[in-house]
Amino acid sequence: MAGNQALQVNDYRVSGEPNPPDIGITVRGSDWYWAVCAIMTVATFAFVGLSITKPRQDRIFHYITASVTMVAAIAYFSMAAHLGWTEIDVEFVRSDPRVAGLTREIFYVRYIDWFITTPLLLIDLMLTAAMPWPTTLFVVLVDEVMIITGLVGALVSSSYKWGYFTFGCVALVYIVYVLVWEARKHANGVSSDAGKAFLYCGTLTAFLWTLYPIAWGVAEGGNIIAPDSEAVFYGILDVLAKPVFGALLIWGHRNISPAQLGLTIRDYNGTDAVIHEKRTGVANGNTSNVTHENAAANDYGTSV
Numbered sequence: 001m002a003g004n005q006a007l008q009v010n011d012y013r014v015s016g017e018p019n020p021p022d023i024g025i026t027v028r029g030s031d032w033y034w035a036v037c038a039i040m041t042v043a044t045f046a047f048v049g050l051s052i053t054k055p056r057q058d059r060i061f062h063y064i065t066a067s068v069t070m071v072a073a074i075a076y077f078s079m080a081a082h083l084g085w086t087e088i089d090v091e092f093v094r095s096d097p098r099v100a101g102l103t104r105e106i107f108y109v110r111y112i113d114w115f116i117t118t119p120l121l122l123i124d125l126m127l128t129a130a131m132p133w134p135t136t137l138f139v140v141l142v143d144e145v146m147i148i149t150g151l152v153g154a155l156v157s158s159s160y161k162w163g164y165f166t167f168g169c170v171a172l173v174y175i176v177y178v179l180v181w182e183a184r185k186h187a188n189g190v191s192s193d194a195g196k197a198f199l200y201c202g203t204l205t206a207f208l209w210t211l212y213p214i215a216w217g218v219a220e221g222g223n224i225i226a227p228d229s230e231a232v233f234y235g236i237l238d239v240l241a242k243p244v245f246g247a248l249l250i251w252g253h254r255n256i257s258p259a260q261l262g263l264t265i266r267d268y269n270g271t272d273a274v275i276h277e278k279r280t281g282v283a284n285g286n287t288s289n290v291t292h293e294n295a296a297a298n299d300y301g302t303s304v
Contacts, residue, residue, distance in 0.1 A: 006030045010082040021087040022101020025079075029228035033080035036235040040073035043243035050250060057265040061253050064124050065246035068117045072242050075113030079231070084109025089157040090223045098226040105227055106220055110234065111151035117242065118143050121205065124249055125179065128198045129187035130261045139178050146171035154220035165221060169213055179206045191260060197252025201245055208241045 004027050012020040025033075044066050051062030078084040087103045094100055119140045126136040146168045153164030179202045187198035215237065219230035258265055 003027075004030055004034070006080060006082045012087075015083065015085055017087055019087075019103075021103045021105040023090070023099050023103065023223070023227060024087075024105035025082070025227040025231060029231045030080050030082060032228070032231050032235055033076050036239060037073055037076035037080050039239055039243055040069045040076055043069040043246060044073060047246055047250065055267065057267045058258060060127070060258055060263065060265065061124060061249060064120050065249060068120045068124075068242050069246060071116045072113055072238060075109050076235075076238075078109045079107050084112075086155070088155055091157060091159060091161065091221075092223045094223055098229075099223050104220075104223055106154050108151060108155070111147055111154070114147045114150075115144065118147060121241070121245065122175070125183060125198065125202055125205065127261060127263065128194055128201065128249070128253070128256075129183040130190045130194070131183055131186055135178070135182070139175060142171045142174050146175070150216060154216070161221060165213070165216065172209060172213065176206045176210065191256070193252070193256050194261065197249065197256065200252055201249045204245055204248065205241065208237055211237055 007025070007027060007030060012018075047062050047066035047069065051059040051066070054062065075084070085105050085107045088106055089102060090104045093102065122139055122143055123136065126139065149164040149168040149171070153161040153168065156164065184195075184198060184202055187202075188195035212234075215230070215233045218224040219227075219233065225233070
């Protein structure tokens with residue numbers, strides 16, 4: 001068996017569907033998904049590898065960013081293997097042979113990926129801007145609403161899908177507002193390095209995320225482009241929004257310590273002053289008390 005056999009091995013019966021979808025990916029779409037999976041995997045190892053160059057208490061952004069690409073790699077593996085999808089009846093029946101038919105393949109695993117990774121991306125940005133936790137938590141909640149409404153809308157066959165699309169777009173508008181206004185101003189107030197890092201990464205995220213509703217509208221929503229084109233559209237956006245974003249973020253944090261952002265992270269390795277004091281009862285470098293106590297004990301033993 002040579003070549004990419006994913007569509008033959010994992011056909012519609014493996015996904016529990018009674019019939020194959022009229023509109024679905026081809027081998028070319030699967031090949032593209034494999035390529036993106038490889039990019040996400042390499043990026044994950046790169047981010048984890050770069051984390052080793054930092055003290056453990058300074059690795060939070062490396063770990064968050066690596067988590068994003070790791071989850072994305074699994075999602076793209078699933079889509080490349082032709083798994084994690086279901087078929088729905090299309091609202092708009094097209095005459096274009098590339099999207100002709102009554103049922104279309106919808107990859108719900110893509111939304112599982114986004115449900116996990118988009119909050120992590122926002123946490124990366126909110127921590128960079130040293131935003132208050134209540135704001136961060138609310139932005140993450142709004143983001144989850146955006147992803148869930150996108151998924152539900154994609155699975156609805158009737159025109160009511162556009163109601164969910166509208167809810168998602170409203171949520172996106174709020175997220176973009178926070179990124180380009182509130183968080184940007186907050187980051188500039190932290191330090192010039194934090195302001196620059198947020199400017200690059202926040203601007204990239206805000207711009208790319210506004211393109212996702214367009215992709216949704218011409219793919220799952222309007223059935224205008226073929227699933228292979230959908231794969232390329234979403235794949236390019238995800239590569240820019242995750243590995244490229246991650247590389248830019250880690251580069252921007254090269255001169256920023258978590259302490260500058262108000263993050264207190266302890267490392268139980270014996271070198272942290274606070275942890276050392278808790279474990280030994282003596283502050284690092286302060287042995288005078290121990291010396292005096294030992295001397296007193298020796299004097300007591302001698303006198304006895």
